[in-house]
Amino acid sequence: MADQEPAAATPPGGGMWRGGPLYLGHFGLREAPFSITPDTEFAFSSAGHQEALNTLLVALSSGEGFVKITGDVGTGKTLLCRRLLATLDRQRFVTAYLPNPALQPRTLLLALAEELGLEPGEAAQADEYHLLKFLRQALLGVAREGRTTVVCLDEAQAMPLESLEALRLVSNLETEKRKLLHLVMFGQPELDVRLSEPGIRQLKQRISFHYRLAGLSRPELTNYLAHRLRIAGQRERGSAVFSPRAIAGLHKASGGVPRLVNILAHKSLLAAFGEGRDSVEWRHVRRAARDTEGARRLAWW
Numbered sequence: 001m002a003d004q005e006p007a008a009a010t011p012p013g014g015g016m017w018r019g020g021p022l023y024l025g026h027f028g029l030r031e032a033p034f035s036i037t038p039d040t041e042f043a044f045s046s047a048g049h050q051e052a053l054n055t056l057l058v059a060l061s062s063g064e065g066f067v068k069i070t071g072d073v074g075t076g077k078t079l080l081c082r083r084l085l086a087t088l089d090r091q092r093f094v095t096a097y098l099p100n101p102a103l104q105p106r107t108l109l110l111a112l113a114e115e116l117g118l119e120p121g122e123a124a125q126a127d128e129y130h131l132l133k134f135l136r137q138a139l140l141g142v143a144r145e146g147r148t149t150v151v152c153l154d155e156a157q158a159m160p161l162e163s164l165e166a167l168r169l170v171s172n173l174e175t176e177k178r179k180l181l182h183l184v185m186f187g188q189p190e191l192d193v194r195l196s197e198p199g200i201r202q203l204k205q206r207i208s209f210h211y212r213l214a215g216l217s218r219p220e221l222t223n224y225l226a227h228r229l230r231i232a233g234q235r236e237r238g239s240a241v242f243s244p245r246a247i248a249g250l251h252k253a254s255g256g257v258p259r260l261v262n263i264l265a266h267k268s269l270l271a272a273f274g275e276g277r278d279s280v281e282w283r284h285v286r287r288a289a290r291d292t293e294g295a296r297r298l299a300w301w
Helices: 047-061 077-087 105-115 120-124 128-144 161-171 190-195 198-205 218-231 244-254 258-275 282-290
Strands: 066-071 093-098 148-153 181-187 207-213
Touching: 047 066, 047 077, 047 181, 047 207, 066 077, 066 190, 077 093, 077 148, 077 181, 093 105, 105 128, 105 161, 128 148, 128 161, 161 181, 161 190, 161 198, 181 190, 190 198, 198 207, 218 244, 218 258, 244 258, 244 282, 258 282
Parallel strands: 066 181, 066 207, 093 148, 148 181
Antiparallel strands: none
16 A cells, blocks of 8 residues: 655754754753764763773773774764773873864874974974974873873775875884874774775784774664663653654664664654654654665555
């Protein structure tokens, strides 16, 4: 039988107003529970994310120079990066964060120098040889303080090959006993393809720790939804906001990818609110999936 369900009408602004989503008061929430911004307050320690964070901490404590984290779009790489930066002890580590390292080699080195506190004017006027020399002096100063320098590179798959090679040269900065710089690369699976290029095979050989992020399992998704609703201020209520069938639909439509889960959960809450319902059902998730790029379509039932 043909599907006669009407399309969900989305209010202007995606159901948002200046104080947040329209459904906040309806579901007893203080703030938006499913924002796609990487807010560490809402961080959920799934088994995969916790294992990835543990891998990073072990690698950095062991003094490894290169570490790589990969995962598909929306699996939480940026959030994991921020969790790592928030976890590292400031008395032991000096950290730098480059959110968009798709830069040419010299610009990348200048950005790194700026993150490490070098004088912008002095670094900008230096050639590549002296720029590397300035970086070494800065890193040696950190090492003399008994601290370790960690640089996190987000979206590393977008880096030009020449810039990846420049990073390898930076990683050569070391004393007889320790690395002066530790690099953590976060990227999509395309990063593995770039690292397989013959011209930078030496860099690939230096990656001693690697972890691949995956989506949430079905039980984890149930806990993920409850966690975010609780952080958003949900009051105690007699029934769950998301029915078991709605959760099954969210998992099937999203594949467990956290970013897709957030988009679908927000739209599903909006659809339920539009009907005046107190809980999200399969049909609400189905409407949300039809309206979301990259989500799997759900059957009528």
